[in-house]
Amino acid sequence: MRGVDWEVVIGMEVHVQPRTRSKMFCGCAIAELNAPPNTHVCEVCLGLPGVLPVPNQAAVEACLKTALALNCEIPRHTKFDRKNYMYPDLPKGYQISQYDLPMSINGRLELGERRVRIRRVHLEEDTGKLVHAGDKLHRAWESYVDLNRAGVPLMEIVSEPDLRSADEARDYAVELQTLLRTIGASTADMERGQLRAEPNISIRRAGSDELGVKTELKNINSFRALHRAINFEVERQKEVLESGGAVVQETRGWSEAEQRTFSQRSKEFAEDYRYFPEPDIPPLELDRAWIEELRAALPELPSLRRSRLAGQLPVGLANAIGADRELADLYESAVAKGAPALATANWIVNEVAPTGKLTSGANLAELIRLVDGGAITRDQAREAYLESADTGRTPAEIVTEHGYTQVSDESELRVLAEAVIDANPKATADFRAGKKQALQALMADLRKRAPHANPKAANEVLAKLLG
Ligand SMILES: [Zn+2]
Known part of the structure; x- marks a missing residue:
């Protein structure tokens, strides 16, 4: 099988913790x-007998907003189901999830051309969290369970297997994070476990329509790890298949320390979970008027904003600013106050x-006027920016108070330049002999x-005197 094009x-499963004050089915903060x-x-979240779960409306709202932003259909009815399995971090012996009537289906996320x-x-x-004394389960002599996380809401966003490389998978996760932050559904901080990306990966001969056997990766807590884990797994599967073996369907963990994936457990199939409808929560009939209100209240989505910004800015800058709602808001508000687009970006x-x-758009516009007009240096502008962001005062006030100025006056600069030339005969001679980079040493002095x-005016004066 060597020489095969693979x-x-x-496909990606992404778990996201929606921004809520309390847990999914109880009042715990x-x-x-x-x-x-x-x-x-x-x-409730300890699963003691005789208690009843009540769905968290803020979590339902965050999930619907996410679904709408992803162009999903929202069915009229949805329900919760029990997913049964035994594990020490799951106090009830089942997880309340959604099986055959999820809150939303059939959406899409545009990723450039794809x-x-x-x-x-x-x-x-x-679920809760297990803490193993001794770092690894098989070497631990004691394990502890912390149920603070048990019952915290999670949205699960499942894609079709439409991604074709580690780059695309990373771009997808980044775009999802930007989207979730833009609509306010989640802070989606990967390092804090608020966004957990679990790619499932298979390879097949180029041109084939059949799907290969897939593995699912867990324990990934940064975009960089996501990228590396996928590339590692792709290479591993190629080696297995090219040496005549078969890929085993399983869940594999990513070891950040060893930069490799390792087998965790063979993959469960749905029938192992004995799903059945959660008897303690009636099916939800979602109010259509509420859904339309949520749809109408969505802010401009990142892809649209980026393409709008790309009309004013080079693509790289448009993407960098469009990736962060707060930066994009600041940019647009400064430009609306008359700041030039490119310098502001x-x-x-x-x-x-x-x-x-962050400061206000008006403050930023004023600052850019000061630095662009040559009234203050870039270093001074940096200081003034920080102080303005910290105190809310205007850059003009700060500049006046600190006596920030920039010497642009030609006669003053000429005196300075003459002193520099006198003090640096060697660099001066080098420059006059054709070594243009000697000018940098003179400018530094x-x-x-x-x-x-x-700097720009000084450079011109110096060059004129030397020439
Ligand atoms: Zn609770």
Whole structure:
């Protein structure tokens, strides 16, 4: 089988914790990451006898908004089901999930040229967490269970196997995160487990329509890990098939430490879970008027905003700004206050995004006027930006208060440049002998003497005197 061209086929299951204050079926508050174990639990999420679960409306709303943003159909009726299995992190012995009547079906997410079909978006509850003393289960002498997470709402977003590479799978997950944040359905922070991507991967001979045997990957907690895990798994499957073996359908974990996947357990099939309708929650009939209200209230979605921004900006900048709703809002509000588009976009990507601090559009527009007009240096503008973001004061006030100025006056710059030339005879001679890069050494000395000199104007004066 060597020399075969393989096609990679990837579907994604993404679990997302919707932004809610309380758990899926009880009033327990969502625990902070560092909360002491088993402090956010009650009779309902511990599965004690005689209690009744009540669906969380905020979770239903987040799920519907996500489904609508993914162009899903919302069936008239939906219900919850019990998925039965025994595991120590599952106190009830079953998980309340959705089986044959999910909250939404048949959506899509546009990923540049590729359209990824969404099979369903449904709601369920999370499990607790096991903590193994000694790091790994087979070496642990004691295991502990923390049920703070048991019963936390989860949306499961299932795609069809429409992705064809690790790059596409990563782009899909990133786009989903942007979308969830834009519509306010989730903070979708991967490192905090609020967005968990589980790709299922198979390979097949190029040109074939049949699906190969797939493996599902877990324990992935960054986009980088997602990309690496998929590439590792694809290579592993190729080796298995090319040496005459068969891929086993199973769940495999990703080891960040060893940068490889390892077998966790053979994959369960649906019949193993003995699904049946949750008898304690009546089927939901979703109010159509409410759904239309939610649809109408959706903000502009990232793909649309990006294509609109791409009409004003180079594609790279449009994508960088369009990927973050807050940055995009800041950009548009500064431009609406008269700031030039390109300078504003560059400033946001290079100076605002790394600080994570935001100011108003009016303040940013003012700042860009000051720095673009040569009144202050870029370093001063950076300082003024941070102070403005922290205090809410205007850049003009801050600049005046600190006495920020930039020397652009030609006669002042000429005095400076003459002093620099006198002090650096070698670099001056080198430059005059044709070594153009000697100008950089002279400029460096000038800026050391006068940090507030306007670099562009100083450069011109220096070049004129040398020429
Ligand atoms: Zn509870």
